[in-house]
Amino acid sequence: MPPKKPTIDDVAAHSGVARVTVSRVLNGGPNVRAEVRERVQRSVAALDYKVNVQARFLAGGGSRQVTLVHESALDSEPNSYYHSALELGALRACSNRGFTLSTFAVDPTSPDFAKRLLELVESGRIDGLVLTPPLSDDVALVQAIMRLQCPVVCVSGGPKVRVLTASVGIDDEAAGYAIAQLLIGAGHRNFGYIDGPEGHISAAQRLQGVQRAMAEAGIPAAQLYAQRGDFTFRSGIELSEKILTARGELTALVCANDDMAAGAMLTVHRMGWAIPGDLSISGFDDTPMSEIIWPPLTTAHQPIRWVGQRAFEILIDAVNSGTGVAGASFETAPFRIVERASTGRPRNRKAAPPPGA
Amino acid sequence: MPPKKPTIDDVAAHSGVARVTVSRVLNGGPNVRAEVRERVQRSVAALDYKVNVQARFLAGGGSRQVTLVHESALDSEPNSYYHSALELGALRACSNRGFTLSTFAVDPTSPDFAKRLLELVESGRIDGLVLTPPLSDDVALVQAIMRLQCPVVCVSGGPKVRVLTASVGIDDEAAGYAIAQLLIGAGHRNFGYIDGPEGHISAAQRLQGVQRAMAEAGIPAAQLYAQRGDFTFRSGIELSEKILTARGELTALVCANDDMAAGAMLTVHRMGWAIPGDLSISGFDDTPMSEIIWPPLTTAHQPIRWVGQRAFEILIDAVNSGTGVAGASFETAPFRIVERASTGRPRNRKAAPPPGA
DNA sequence: AGGCGGATTGGAAGCGCTTCCAATGCCCAA
C-alpha cells in the first residue's frame, strides 16, 4: 500500500499556517512575511510535497492551452525528426503542468500566414505560443503577437528576437566555432560552408563561429567559400557540386544541418572521392540519420527534445504569471560535438577529377 | 469572449435528470434505463459536451499512470526515430485523457529484466503498460504481467500474443506481400530477404508475405534467400554482402527495416552496382532517413505515431473499465507502400564482380 | 393485500487547489 501523497493541507498543518498561505507561497504571491515563506518552504521540502496539477487547474479556471507553431514545408510533414523531437519535449512539459498542447502549421509560401496566425491569437483560444525556426527569426511577427498580449517563446531565436522575448536554443556561434576548431585541429585550411536560407539566423551564426575560429587560427577569410542552401537533402547535393567545382582545393565542408551534409556526401561519393581522406564533411543536429549514413557523420548534437521542453516550461511560467509576456531572456541549451568518421585529417589528393566526371 | 464550455450540470439540466445519472451514462455504468441513457446521449451531442478530465481525475482518485516499455539496446537510446514517434503518439493519447506517461527501458541482455519489470507492476504504481517489439512477442512475459491483473497492450504483437491481450500494429504479412508484389510486377524473380532477429515475429511475417506473393506468381520458393539481421545498419552491411556473395543472380533485396536497407545500399554502392538497375532494395518503416538516402528508399510506411496513440487509448479504456485486462483484440494500422527510386525494373547485369572487389 | 429484493434515481460529500473577501495587526499622520 503506497502511502498517500501529501496535500496542501498537510503542508499547512506541518508549518502551522492556513492552506491559503501555503498556496501563496507556492505561487509566489505577495504579502507573505519572509519568515513564514521560508517556514512553508521547509515544510514542502520535508514532506516532499508536489502540487496536484489537476486540482490546481480545476480551481484556477480550467485547463489552459498553448500552441507549437511550426513551418510545414508541405512535404516535410510526415516524418520530420526535428519537429517530432520538439513536439515530444513540448508535450512532456505540458502534460506535467496540466496544459493542453495544440500545433499550428504555417505555410510560409502563403502570403497571409501571419494574418492567420494572428487571428488564432486574437480568438483568445490560445494562452501562449512557441515559435520554431525560421518563424522565430521574424521580428515583425513576434512584435505583432506581443502587441496582442500573448506570451511568446522562440526556439533558436536570433539576436533581434532575443531582446524582445524569451528564447531557447544552443549557442550556434559557439557550435560553429567548435566544429571549425575540430577541423582546423585536424589540419584543414580550406573550407566550404553550406548555409541555411536567407533570414535563417541560426545557420548564419554557425557560419560566424566558423569564421572566428579561422581568424583565430590565422587562416585568411578568403579560404572559406559559403553558399546558401535550404536545409534539404537536394540542396546539399546541388550546392556541394557547385562549391567543389568552384573550389577544388578545399578539404572540409561544413553544413548547416545533417540533411544537407547527407546530400553533400552523395555528391562526393559520386565523384569517387574518399571521405574523409579527400574531403571531410560535418553536419548539424545529430539526427538519427547521422549514425546510419556512410561514413557516420560528425555533427553537433542539439538536445532538441530538451529545447522543446524548456521552451514550454518558460512559456507556461509566463502564462501563469499573468503578465501576458515572457520576459526577454535567452536560455542556452548544451550542445556537443559528436565526432564520427566523416571528418579526419586531409590527405594529399591526386589530380582531383572535376565533379560529375 | 468565448462562450463557456458546457458542464455535466448543463447536460443534466438539458436532459432533465440528475448529474449523477449523466455521470453514469458517460462512464457506461449499470442501472440506467435505455430510454434515459439515450436521452442523455442526445443532450451530450446537442451541447457538444466534453468531460473535463482534470475534474474527473480529481474526483476519481488522483491521476493515473501508464508506462511505455521499450527495449533499450544501450546505444540506440539517444535518437531512435521509432521510439520517439511511438512516445509522441503515446503522450498525445495520455495528455488528452489526463493520464501520466512514464517510460521504462529494458536491457534485454540482462537476465532478470522480466523480474524488474514485474516488480514495477507489483509495486502498484502503474495502472497499465504498453509493450513494444520485441518484448511484445514474449508470450511468457505477457502472461506473467496479466497474472498480476495489470492491463497490457502490445505494439505489433505476434499471433500468440494477440489471443491473450490487445495489440495494435500493421498487417505485416500483407505489407510483405505488397512489397513483393511491387517487385514481382517490375519483373524480379530472384529475391534476397534480410530478416529480423529470431523471435521477432513482425519481421518473420513480412517474410511470409513475400513468400506468399512469390508462390502466387509461380516463383519457386528456392528463389528466395533469407538471412537474419538484427535491425542495425551494420547488420545490413554484413548480411547484404553475405547474401550477394551466395546468390549473385538475385535482383531484389527486401529488408525488414530501413536501417538494414541503408546498410545494404552501402554494400551495393561499394560493389559498384547501380540501384535499382543492378539491384532493387526495399525497406520497412519509412523513417525520415528513407527520403534522405540515395537513392530514396522504397519502403512500407507505418503510422508509428498513430500506433502509439491507439495503443494507449486502448490501454486507458481498459484501465478505466476496471477489469484489469485489455480484451484480446488486434487493431490493424493502415500501412502504405511508398515507392521511391531504390526499386525498379531489373536490367541485365554484365559480369557481376564479386562483392568486396 | 402486505412485504421484500432488485433496479433506478437523486442527494450530499468531497477530490486538492485557487480566488474572493473579511479579519487582524501594525505604523504613521493628524
Add this chain to the structure above:
DNA sequence: TTGGGCATTGGAAGCGCTTCCAATCCGCCT
C-alpha cells in the same frame, strides 16, 4: 490618542466530476 491605510493571514466558496448511500419505484411471493 485616534483613525486611515497597508501588509498579512485566514475563512469560505466553489472548479466539474465521482463515489457513497439513501430514496423511490416496480414486480413478485406469501
